[in-house]
Amino acid sequence: MSTHDATAAPPAVGSENYLNCSHGFRSWFFTLDHKRIGVMYLASILSFFLLGGILALLIRTELLTPTRTLMSADDYNKVFTLHGAIMIFLFIIPGIPAALGNFVLPLMLGAKDVALPRLNLASYHLYLVGALIAVLSIVQGGVDAGWTFYAPYSTTTNTAVVTLTLGVFVLGFSSVFTGLNFIVTMHKMRPAGMGWFDMPLMLWALYATSIIQVLATPILGITMVLLIVERVMGIGIFDPALGGDPVLYQHFFWFYSHPAVYIMILPAMGIISEVVSVFSRKHIFGYRAIAYSSIAIAAFSFLVWGHHMFTSGQSQLMNMIFSALTFSVSIPSAVKMFNWLSTMYKGSIRFDTPMIYALSFMFLFGIGGLTGLFLGSLATDVHLHDTYFVVAHFHYVMFGGTVIAFLAGLHYWWPKMFGRMYDEKWGRISAIIISVGFNITFFTQFVMGSQGMPRRYYAYVDKFEPYHVISSIGSYLMAVGFFMTAWYLVKSLYRGRPAPANPWGGAAMEWQAASPPVLHNFTEEPVVGDPYDYSNQTYDPAIGGYVRRKTEVSDR
Amino acid sequence: MNKHHEGPAYAHVVSVRTLLGVFGALMFLTILTYAVTYVDLGALNIWVAMGIAVVKGTLVALVFMHLLWDKKFYAVVLMSALVCVMIFIGIALLDSGQYQADLIPGYAPSIIP
Amino acid sequence: MSTPHEGRDEHADPHLQHHFESMAQQYDSGKFGMWLFLVTEVLLFGGLFCAYAVYRANHPEIFAYAHQFLDKTLGGLNTLVLIVSSLTMAMAVRCAQLGQQRRLKQMLAATLLCACVFLAVKGVEYQHKWKHGLLWGTRYVAQGETAAPADAAGVVTTPEPAAAVPVPADGGTTLPHAATGPAGLAGDHPQDGHGAAAHGGHGSAGPAPRNVQLFFGIYFVMTGLHGIHVLAGMIAIGWLLRRASAGEFGPQYFAPVDFVGLYWHLVDLIWIFLFPLLYLIH
Numbered sequence: 001m002s003t004h005d006a007t008a009a010p011p012a013v014g015s016e017n018y019l020n021c022s023h024g025f026r027s028w029f030f031t032l033d034h035k036r037i038g039v040m041y042l043a044s045i046l047s048f049f050l051l052g053g054i055l056a057l058l059i060r061t062e063l064l065t066p067t068r069t070l071m072s073a074d075d076y077n078k079v080f081t082l083h084g085a086i087m088i089f090l091f092i093i094p095g096i097p098a099a100l101g102n103f104v105l106p107l108m109l110g111a112k113d114v115a116l117p118r119l120n121l122a123s124y125h126l127y128l129v130g131a132l133i134a135v136l137s138i139v140q141g142g143v144d145a146g147w148t149f150y151a152p153y154s155t156t157t158n159t160a161v162v163t164l165t166l167g168v169f170v171l172g173f174s175s176v177f178t179g180l181n182f183i184v185t186m187h188k189m190r191p192a193g194m195g196w197f198d199m200p201l202m203l204w205a206l207y208a209t210s211i212i213q214v215l216a217t218p219i220l221g222i223t224m225v226l227l228i229v230e231r232v233m234g235i236g237i238f239d240p241a242l243g244g245d246p247v248l249y250q251h252f253f254w255f256y257s258h259p260a261v262y263i264m265i266l267p268a269m270g271i272i273s274e275v276v277s278v279f280s281r282k283h284i285f286g287y288r289a290i291a292y293s294s295i296a297i298a299a300f301s302f303l304v305w306g307h308h309m310f311t312s313g314q315s316q317l318m319n320m321i322f323s324a325l326t327f328s329v330s331i332p333s334a335v336k337m338f339n340w341l342s343t344m345y346k347g348s349i350r351f352d353t354p355m356i357y358a359l360s361f362m363f364l365f366g367i368g369g370l371t372g373l374f375l376g377s378l379a380t381d382v383h384l385h386d387t388y389f390v391v392a393h394f395h396y397v398m399f400g401g402t403v404i405a406f407l408a409g410l411h412y413w414w415p416k417m418f419g420r421m422y423d424e425k426w427g428r429i430s431a432i433i434i435s436v437g438f439n440i441t442f443f444t445q446f447v448m449g450s451q452g453m454p455r456r457y458y459a460y461v462d463k464f465e466p467y468h469v470i471s472s473i474g475s476y477l478m479a480v481g482f483f484m485t486a487w488y489l490v491k492s493l494y495r496g497r498p499a500p501a502n503p504w505g506g507a508a509m510e511w512q513a514a515s516p517p518v519l520h521n522f523t524e525e526p527v528v529g530d531p532y533d534y535s536n537q538t539y540d541p542a543i544g545g546y547v548r549r550k551t552e553v554s555d556r
Numbered sequence: 557m558n559k560h561h562e563g564p565a566y567a568h569v570v571s572v573r574t575l576l577g578v579f580g581a582l583m584f585l586t587i588l589t590y591a592v593t594y595v596d597l598g599a600l601n602i603w604v605a606m607g608i609a610v611v612k613g614t615l616v617a618l619v620f621m622h623l624l625w626d627k628k629f630y631a632v633v634l635m636s637a638l639v640c641v642m643i644f645i646g647i648a649l650l651d652s653g654q655y656q657a658d659l660i661p662g663y664a665p666s667i668i669p
Numbered sequence: 670m671s672t673p674h675e676g677r678d679e680h681a682d683p684h685l686q687h688h689f690e691s692m693a694q695q696y697d698s699g700k701f702g703m704w705l706f707l708v709t710e711v712l713l714f715g716g717l718f719c720a721y722a723v724y725r726a727n728h729p730e731i732f733a734y735a736h737q738f739l740d741k742t743l744g745g746l747n748t749l750v751l752i753v754s755s756l757t758m759a760m761a762v763r764c765a766q767l768g769q770q771r772r773l774k775q776m777l778a779a780t781l782l783c784a785c786v787f788l789a790v791k792g793v794e795y796q797h798k799w800k801h802g803l804l805w806g807t808r809y810v811a812q813g814e815t816a817a818p819a820d821a822a823g824v825v826t827t828p829e830p831a832a833a834v835p836v837p838a839d840g841g842t843t844l845p846h847a848a849t850g851p852a853g854l855a856g857d858h859p860q861d862g863h864g865a866a867a868h869g870g871h872g873s874a875g876p877a878p879r880n881v882q883l884f885f886g887i888y889f890v891m892t893g894l895h896g897i898h899v900l901a902g903m904i905a906i907g908w909l910l911r912r913a914s915a916g917e918f919g920p921q922y923f924a925p926v927d928f929v930g931l932y933w934h935l936v937d938l939i940w941i942f943l944f945p946l947l948y949l950i951h
Binding site: 111112113115116117119176180181183184185187188189214215216217218219221222223225226229233234235236237239242243244245248251252255520 | 686687688694697698699701702705706708709710711712713714715716717719720723724805806807808879880882883886887889890894
Binding site: 570578590605609617619620627629630634637641648656 | 701749755756766
């Protein structure tokens with residue numbers, strides 16, 4: 001892996017660390033080290049992000065013209081189904097918790113590993129198995145039911161639904177194991193002196209995420225099981241032809257899949273809480289409010305699933321209840337947003353790449369969150385449901401929110417993970433290109449959607465053509481940004497400046513470990529302190545990073 | 557409780573008497589719930605059966621699963637799961653009771669060749 | 670490897686993993702993890718209970734009619750068997766905690782035996798259902814008067830496939846014959862048979878309602894998933910038995926027995942609810 005380090009690098013990188021302490025396929029594939037598992041997760045999810053991204057480009061290219069451009073209508077259905085399923089189940093859900101979270105969680109706790117390392121490895125292996133099964137469905141000719149697998153179409157279509165749903169079932173277990181492990185780790189592995197309210201907010205976010213993973217994912221599991229037995233044995237629970245109830249399927253599905261969007265966004269919010277404070281050189285504003293709002297979002301997430309079903313036959317009473325509850329989710333989200341803004345207020349803000357992504361997140365998530373209120377209103381939703389307005393809304397939240405925050409976190413912790421600094425100039429340029437490209441792609445979709453362009457349509461009326469063309473051009477711009485990012489990140493692994501232990505001046509415990517950390521994380525007992533107190537650090541130009549002031553010993 | 561000598565320091569050892577007592581209660585309740593089906597209580601039957609099941613379940617959880625002596629937080633964890641299930645069932649029931657009448661009987665496109 | 674945490678209170682216990690400071694911390698972590706896993710199991714079955722509740726609340730007549738075809742004596746027997754197995758499992762945990770090696774093995778073996786009995790009884794029930802077409806979805810065969818549950822000789826004489834459902838005779842959206850949808854709508858359905866009134870003393874459930882197959886669908890999914898959990902538990906107990914034979918458990922290290930025990934009790938607990946819900950409908 002890092003044989004290059006030994007020759008090219010100064011002691012910081014050349015010394016033994018988790019990357020070079022052992023070699024060979026088995027030392028990685030069967031490792032119990034949370035850092036290596038995190039890195040393997042990272043490589044896997046990025047591969048699937050590439051695959052999902054290529055499918056997205058295919059969709060956008062197909063939609064350049066109102067009729068056929070590239071593929072047949074059937075293929076188009078399969079491509080958008082796969083795009084959705086891969087991005088959701090293989091990239092975004094494991095993205096921040098399993099890849100970045102796995103890496104930083106024990107470091108942030110000053111622990112040597114997660115509480116249940118074997119379960120952690122099992123989670124990764126299950127992820128791989130699930131991913132392979134899911135990909136197998138492509139070989140079998142793809143699936144055209146949409147990533148939501150709504151019955152009764154999913155129970156009657158003759159595509160490879162069983163394979164994909166089986167893959168999703170296995171991936172669900174992987175997700176449960178990660179969440180379970182994180183909860184136990186945070187309960188049992190906190191060091192002496194670190195109370196719940198001394199944890200970095202990233203950990204609060206991961207805790208809330210894990211609660212949802214543990215409580216909601218089993219319902220996805222049983223939904224997939226019922227769908228599979230429905231197709232294989234004709235059990236008929238969701239099939240109206242056999243007396244079953246297809247609306248019940250949607251209750252089942254969204255009972256998981258609405259909380260799942262908070263599985264995606266909550267850890268993203270955790271990353272932003274870290275980045276905003278560090279790059280504003282200012283203590284986080286409203287620590288407890290942010291921490292509680294994470295838990296509040298997790299709690300609310302179980303009470304709003306019906307807002308996906310306003311037009312699907314759900315009763316009027318439940319529509320009203322779910323609509324009202326949906327609005328309440330905006331309160332904790334806004335609490336976070338205002339606290340981040342207050343943190344930046346009068347801070348000495350540094351526009352490094354992670355911070356640019358964080359600012360981009362706030363802008364995009366703001367739009368995404370507020371348009372969610374339109375969709376949560378019953379009357380408006382009837383008009384906007386199943387249009388590109390919905391597509392734009394959830395891409396603003398999932399992409400503009402989660403993926404942008406994932407990139408912020410990736411850049412923030414990259415030096416810690418690999419011990420190398422990436423090229424800051426290219427980092428900033430790509431961040432801006434991706435943000436601009438994103439807005440071009442998806443803002444046009446708000447306009448289209450409000451004018452009535454339905455989602456998932458293969459052919460459309462001519463008046464939408466200019467919007468679709470602009471949207472597709474935006475997507476190509478984003479692709480350029482992503483390839484640039486991939487290029488300079490990979491380059492940094494070989495040519496990057498060796499990273500100091502604390503390049504950004506973070507005060508959380510992961511920055512007390514070396515970059516990259518040694519096998520069991522810390523060479524000396526890490527000091528527990530306020531994770532947002534930057535007062536006792538100084539910048540050392542000789543190593544290009546921050547060091548603790550020697551004089552005072554913090555003993556909170 | 558015979559909490560004598562060699563028991564581990566960090567876990568509770570349940571006495572044989574307690575285990576047998578709970579076992580007896582469970583056996584009795586099973587027979588009771590079986591017998592009560594021969595008595596017509598109308599709509600009450602299901603609630604009696606469910607009540608007995610809840611008592612049995614509580615006994616199993618408290619004694620066999622050591623909740624009575626373990627950290628109370630595990631009970632909180634278990635309850636959170638039950639609350640979640642209740643929310644799910646409650647809302648699904650509330651909703652399905654109203655839309656059921658609108659379902660189109662037997663309507664499903666048959667696509668499988 | 671330099672280890673910053675020096676304060677390990679248990680000196681070199683072979684079962685203590687490197688990242689924990691004490692056996693107590695390790696045990697607590699495992700136990701907490703196990704409880705969270707049980708939570709996921711509760712929710713997994715919770716979904717099925719939800720499906721059950723929705724159909725039972727909306728179509729009580731299906732349940733009142735169809736449950737008569739279940740043998741509640743066998744179901745009750747299985748409940749007792751599982752309770753015995755729960756007792757032996759709890760005893761096994763106790764034996765492991767106290768280091769009573771021989772009794773630990775006996776208790777584990779007894780638990781395993783109970784599990785086998787449970788599955789065997791379940792198998793007898795399934796076989797009976799299979800023989801009489803008391804199955805799910807399209808495989809359900811309408812029950813004539815001869816097919817009363819206790820009547821072992823009652824061969825179903827008219828195995829008219831109640832639903833050759835997907836018959837796209839005229840291209841797609843035909844309403845299949847048996848696909849009469851949710852009951853309660855337009856009740857002019859030809860009666861497939863009469864309630865198996867021969868059973869018990871209270872079996873006057875009247876004519877068969879529509880969509881009886883739904884009950885059997887739910888029955889088979891619930892008991893089937895539960896059966897898979899029993900099977901998984903048997904594998905786990907077998908694994909414990911092997912390790913117990915090697916004398917690995919004792920007062921210092923009994924966590925695996927304890928955790929499998931928790932799982933086994935949960936499987937028992939779920940059955941405690943399944944039994945009245947499926948078998949004891951009045």
